[in-house]
């Protein structure tokens with residue numbers, strides 16, 4: 001009986017190893033930095049004027065293509081994957097699921113939602129109670145995988161959550177939203193850490209739901225002082241998974257960063273002043289820095305400019321080489337937003353094209369003013 005068990009166990013472990021290898025190959029094939037686009041469906045409340053034209057169309061025969069009509073001219077874009085307006089939260093998550101699995105295997109993973117205010121970033125990341133987004137689905141997926149592997153691996157899952165507003169870091173899991181700083185770890189490893197950041201060990205999916213609700217509540221509470229604050233801040237959910245192989249004691253540490261970015265609209269256009277202008281400049285700088293980092297990584301450049309913003313500095317150990325990133329670019333299909341839609345898609349397209357570029361891409365892929373998430377006189 002025990003011989004038969006041993007035999008079965010060995011076969012099972014071989015199967016698991018094989019599955020992991022195929023999964024890795026699949027992720028590698030799809031690329032370590034993926035740019036996805038989700039077109040928001042036209043909702044009643046988005047129609048300021050009756051019968052506004054829909055200017056963004058997806059192609060049912062090509063899941064990478066979309067086209068935008070501006071002033072009578074059609075412009076085509078090709079990204080890694082485009083979700084049509086009717087795509088469900090489940091369909092979006094299916095693209096992301098393999099990255100979440102990678103995190104259990106010890107990879108560092110970042111998933112971003114990028115786009116103008118109201119384009120559906122929070123819907124994609126957080127979703128609603130009836131229709132949760134990537135954050136909840138990722139954690140559910142994570143705990144299901146952990147359960148499946150429990151005979152061979154033991155895992156602990158730690159969660160922290162911060163927002164970055166005007167380049168200030170705030171703890172979303174502490175009562176008063178403590179302000180935090182990013183420091184180099186004094187242990188000599190050169191790694192970054194955030195002293196005072198509240199890290200919560202989560203035991204299961206129900207527990208994580210409570211933690212997510214707390215972070216959401218705090219983001220709203222801290223935001224009430226500032227009009228539209230939440231859409232002007234980056235919200236990060238950081239999950240660390242420590243694994244121990246029960247057979248040989250070897251250890252892995254994976255990280256999953258789920259980021260709802262601040263709105264990318266060009267506030268300068270509306271003549272923003274004072275606090276609003278400062279916000280716009282900070283958002284502009286950090287989104288631009290993120291774009292620069294992703295382009296540099298996809299282009300295999302030797303210098304990756306992580307230090308140009310809090311956001312990229314904080315995510316440095318998860319965005320570096322060998323890690324995995326997905327950026328979901330959210331766009332509106334309506335004519336009234338066509339300027340912002342084109343801007344977001346040019347940005348996405350540029351990031352996407354880098355990989356295909358020649359080796360000397362290092363200097364040639366600096367963002368032009370035309371493709372900047374905003375156009376300011378900042379750079």
Ligand SMILES: Nc1ncnc2c1ncn2[C@@H]1O[C@H](COP(=O)(O)OP(=O)(O)OP(=O)(O)O)[C@@H](O)[C@H]1O
Pocket residue numbers: 040041043085115116117118119120121122123124230231232262263330
């Ligand atoms: N795919 C979708 N299906 C149904 N409703 C959606 C979808 N995407 C967005 N919405 C709805 O559109 C509204 C705006 O979306 P959301 O708040 O996610 O935008 P956002 O990009 O996060 O905006 P902000 O930058 O201001 O935070 C919300 O009411 C949301 O529920």
